[in-house]
Amino acid sequence: MIPKLLTALWQLVMGVRTGKRWCKRTLVIGPSQPVDGDSVACTKAMINFLRKQGLEAYTLPTLTMYKQIAWILQSDDYHPAALSAAHQDFTVDNLQEAFDTLLATWRPDEILLLDGPLNRLGFDPRGITVFNVDHHIVENEHDDRNAYVHVAPSVGCLLIEKYRVFDPILAVSILTDTFWLRQNMPAQAAHYLGILSEHGLTDDVLADMQRKLMVRKDAQIIMAMNEADMRIEGETAFVVLKNERPEIHRGVMAELGYFCHHICVVRSDGYVSFKTENPEIDLRPLATKYGGGGHKTVAAGQLPSGFTTDLLEALHADFVAAVSV
Ligand SMILES: [Mn+2]
Helix, strand or coil: CCCHHHHHHHHHHHHHHHCCCCCCEEEEECCCCCCCHHHHHHHHHHHHHHHHCCCEEEECCECCCCCCCCCCCCHHHECHHHHCCCCCCCECCCHHHHHHHHHHHCCCCEEEEECCCHHHCCCCCCCCEEEEEECCCCCCCEECCCEEECCCCCHHHHHHHHHCCCCCCHHHHHHHHCCCCCCCCHHHHHHHHHHHHCCCCCHHHHHHHHHHHCCCCCCHHHHHHHCCEEEEECCEEEEECCCCCHHHHHHHHHHHCCCCCEEEEECCCCEEEEEECCCCCCCHHHHHHCCCEECCCEEEEECCCCCCHHHHHHHHHHHHHHHCC
16 A cells, blocks of 8 residues: 555646646556557556555446557456446446446546547546547647647557556557558657667567567458458558447458558448558548548548448549548
């Protein structure tokens, strides 16, 4: 147990040093989707960081979880109250319900939303303040009472740079969002890995993390591609899946990356991923038009439920136009 006085002193010092005073009770979460190695690793790092100083921190169950990253969070990262309706893999069908159940027992002073904008929170925070740390720039960078939104390879890099969180697990955040230092500011990312290596990220730890991240692929990915509407023209792939599983969608994106430069994959529930290898192309206007946002060369959108074939055709035409430069 850390004496209350020390905790208060630390809160004060960090407040002056980083511009952020951490609360007594924080609920640390990622966006409702996508759940990925950045949001989950950052969640874990922040829980460790806050608890080390004698503060209370928990996360909420998520709507989805992947084998690759399921090892990062353990049961004690969740408040027992929030787990009452959760499945064995700590997922729930209804985030609002999980949050409301938690509130009945444990009310956080603040919700810390990592790696996604406020509109991806996925539930009504019931009046609790949300502080947002994100590297997806929708309009402008922010550094104020409600948010720290800044360009970076991953949110993990922002936690390192701005908030002096040096948990080795943040290597997962960096590897995930840069596709193993291949894109999205890879040299910057290497710089942040260097900082982590001075704070406990050893060769063994990093090798072990990578082994855990590289699990065998799901053969359902092949099946999903087989039954999808696949339009491949030259270097451009436009694919409409009959499947709505996020991990299958991600797998299909990854497979197509071996063959195509420009990829758009629509999930059966309307979630759309956009990706291009051409750094001259900006996919954000397209993603914004289709209800989403993201990075210049990797973005996502959301079609309304029950979307029509007309909308799909319009999306196809807009995507082809956006990548034809
Ligand atoms: Mn991210």
